Amino acid sequence: MALLRALPAAASAVVFTAAASASAPAPMDHHGRGVAARADASCPNTLQVAYGPPVAAKGWQYRLAATGFRKPRGIAFDSAGGLLVVDSGVGVFRVALEQDKGQTCVVTGAPRKIINSTELNHGLALSADGSTLYASSSSRVFAWAYDAKAGAVGDANRTVVANMSSTDKTTRTLLASRRQPGVLVVSRGTVDDGDAAAGNKASGHAQIRAFDVGRLGARDAAYDFGDGAVLGWGLRNSVGVAEDPATGGIWSVENSVDVLTRAGVDIHSDNPAEELNYHGRLNDSATAKDQGGNYGFPLCYALWNTTGFPDLGALKTGDQVPGPAGEVKKLSDASCNTDYVPPRLAFQAHTAPLDIKFNADGSKAFITFHGSWDRKVPIGYRIASVDFNKDTGEPSAAHDSTTAAVDVLSTPDLTKCPDGCFRPVGLAWDSQGRLWASSDSTGEIFVLYQNGTTDGGGSGGARPLVADRAATWAVLLAAVAAGLLLA
Numbered sequence: 116m117a118l119l120r121a122l123p124a125a126a127s128a129v130v131f132t133a134a135a136s137a138s139a140p141a142p143m144d145h146h147g148r149g150v151a152a153r154a155d156a157s158c159p160n161t162l163q164v165a166y167g168p169p170v171a172a173k174g175w176q177y178r179l180a181a182t183g184f185r186k187p188r189g190i191a192f193d194s195a196g197g198l199l200v201v202d203s204g205v206g207v208f209r210v211a212l213e214q215d216k217g218q219t220c221v222v223t224g225a226p227r228k229i230i231n232s233t234e235l236n237h238g239l240a241l242s243a244d245g246s247t248l249y250a251s252s253s254s255r256v257f258a259w260a261y262d263a264k265a266g267a268v269g270d271a272n273r274t275v276v277a278n279m280s281s282t283d284k285t286t287r288t289l290l291a292s293r294r295q296p297g298v299l300v301v302s303r304g305t306v307d308d309g310d311a312a313a314g315n316k317a318s319g320h321a322q323i324r325a326f327d328v329g330r331l332g333a334r335d336a337a338y339d340f341g342d343g344a345v346l347g348w349g350l351r352n353s354v355g356v357a358e359d360p361a362t363g364g365i366w367s368v369e370n371s372v373d374v375l376t377r378a379g380v381d382i383h384s385d386n387p388a389e390e391l392n393y394h395g396r397l398n399d400s401a402t403a404k405d406q407g408g409n410y411g412f413p414l415c416y417a418l419w420n421t422t423g424f425p426d427l428g429a430l431k432t433g434d435q436v437p438g439p440a441g442e443v444k445k446l447s448d449a450s451c452n453t454d455y456v457p458p459r460l461a462f463q464a465h466t467a468p469l470d471i472k473f474n475a476d477g478s479k480a481f482i483t484f485h486g487s488w489d490r491k492v493p494i495g496y497r498i499a500s501v502d503f504n505k506d507t508g509e510p511s512a513a514h515d516s517t518t519a520a521v522d523v524l525s526t527p528d529l530t531k532c533p534d535g536c537f538r539p540v541g542l543a544w545d546s547q548g549r550l551w552a553s554s555d556s557t558g559e560i561f562v563l564y565q566n567g568t569t570d571g572g573g574s575g576g577a578r579p580l581v582a583d584r585a586a587t588w589a590v591l592l593a594a595v596a597a598g599l600l601l602a
């Protein structure tokens with residue numbers, strides 16, 4: 116099945132492998148604006164960014180697909196090919212493709228507002244059958260009947276999850292399971308970094324919970340956030356949540372603290388790590404070892420940079436250590452890794468991962484890194500991918516890897532950030548295997564397409580080009596041969 120679906124892309128990659136790299140940085144004019152970025156004579160879409168354009172990795176191409184939003188966050192495709200966008204503080208829009216000439220050559224129509232609401236600010240999901248649209252405010256999850264053909268919601272909304280208000284982290288990311296239709300996963304961050312209540316599971320702060328919203332009828336009362344099954348707690352702000360289509364595993368990406376000391380030393384510039392965490396499968400039993408644990412916040416944090424780290428001992432990247440509140444409780448480094456759940460992978464401090472979406476066969480997860488605001492040299496401002504091992508369902512890279520996230524679309528001059536850079540947030544795949552991304556600070560939507568092979572390995576950076584080419588040809592020839600046999 117996976118092989119058959121891979122064939123059209125593999126066939127077109129044959130042409131590309133022999134061609135030049137797709138991703139030379141676009142030229143700049145004297146205002147630093149991209150000149151004719153991604154525009155080409157054969158495509159009627161002439162949209163361009165008004166800042167130094169991001170750069171696609173080898174094998175990828177991208178194009179600006181829609182503009183003019185206030186603060187686009189969560190995005191999702193409906194079954195009729197319409198792109199739904201939560202514009203924070205404005206409502207939900209539907210964007211139709213007016214022209215689709217393949218790869219990234221698309222022309223979108225004017226966004227049509229389908230829900231007028233200043234409350235909605237981030238989360239968006241369609242039920243597995245496509246007939247219910249979920250969107251979140253900081254305190255509630257709302258549901259609407261949804262008709263993809265008409266591109267419209269029913270008149271009335273229902274509240275399906277309530278009581279999540281907080282003053283600080285206000286996004287409530289939504290994941291509608293495909294494995295367990297009717298189950299909605301909701302991520303709620305901390306109230307603030309000194310949130311002592313987060314140490315109490317019943318507070319509902321800094322947690323990911325799952326709700327069987329499919330069983331709610333039109334007249335049923337909403338769930339209280341505290342009614343949900345706990346997939347994890349002690350999660351400071353896990354804004355991205357995904358379900359691996361191969362295994363059903365639930366993964367999240369966590370935004371860790373801005374300020375951190377160890378033994379009184381300020382280590383915040385390169386620590387703590389942002390985290391990739393695992394939460395088991397939705398059908399796991401209540402006692403499953405990977406589900407419902409405490410991931411450490413506000414007591415324990417993961418290491419990113421070990422250079423100059425006070426009292427390093429044998430600690431490695433990705434291991435947890437007590438933060439100031441953990442030090443007050445006299446937690447040891449060891450207990451932060453045994454009594455609390457360390458991340459499966461660590462990412463560079465302050466890069467702010469906001470979404471994670473697996474590809475169709477679960478071999479890669481794509482992650483948006485919104486970018487730092489509290490670091491002298493900005494970092495992040497990229498979309499990256501992480502390789503997964505389909506047999507184990509785990510990331511291919513080692514727990515202490517610092518190179519697991521490989522660039523897909525990145526910012527060439529980080530010193531221009533945040534003002535002169537894209538800031539990716541929401542991700543969604545369309546039915547043609549294209550990856551779409553919102554950028555909230557610029558009000559834009561991008562479309563990306565992998566039309567060739569990349570150099571990047573999941574765990575070890577670039578491989579030699581010659582070996583890569585040879586391996587590519589071997590894989591392509593095998594795919595073509597298999598395709599002939601199967602046809």
Ligand SMILES: *[C@@H]1O[C@H](CO)[C@@H](O)[C@H](O)[C@H]1NC(C)=O
Pocket residue numbers: 127128130131132134137175176566567
């Ligand atoms: C892939 O995209 C790049 C950039 O748009 C283009 O130059 C190249 O021809 C494309 N390759 C194929 C195989 O379409």
Ligand SMILES: *[C@@H]1O[C@H](CO)[C@@H](O)[C@H](O)[C@H]1NC(C)=O
Pocket residue numbers: 231232233
């Ligand atoms: C949309 O909501 C705003 C704010 O609640 C309101 O002022 C406006 O009239 C609404 N627009 C429509 C078309 O309903």
Ligand SMILES: *[C@@H]1O[C@H](CO)[C@@H](O)[C@H](O)[C@H]1NC(C)=O
Pocket residue numbers: 230231232234235257271272
């Ligand atoms: C849900 O419906 C109520 C009642 O009509 C309305 O006041 C509220 O604004 C709606 N909420 C959203 C997010 O549309």
Ligand SMILES: *[C@@H]1O[C@H](CO)[C@@H](O)[C@H](O)[C@H]1NC(C)=O
Pocket residue numbers: 277278336337338339340
């Ligand atoms: C929200 O919390 C209030 C106060 O604890 C409670 O009365 C109400 O029933 C809760 N709402 C839901 C939908 O559970």
Ligand SMILES: *[C@@H]1O[C@H](CO)[C@@H](O)[C@H](O)[C@H]1NC(C)=O
Pocket residue numbers: 362363396398399400
């Ligand atoms: C959950 O589903 C997977 C297949 O999707 C199955 O292998 C596993 O046994 C199930 N677990 C339980 C506890 O039913």
Ligand SMILES: *[C@@H]1O[C@H](CO)[C@@H](O)[C@H](O)[C@H]1NC(C)=O
Pocket residue numbers: 385419420421422517
């Ligand atoms: C850690 O910091 C050192 C010194 O600033 C730097 O050379 C190194 O690249 C950093 N490593 C990582 C993984 O960020």
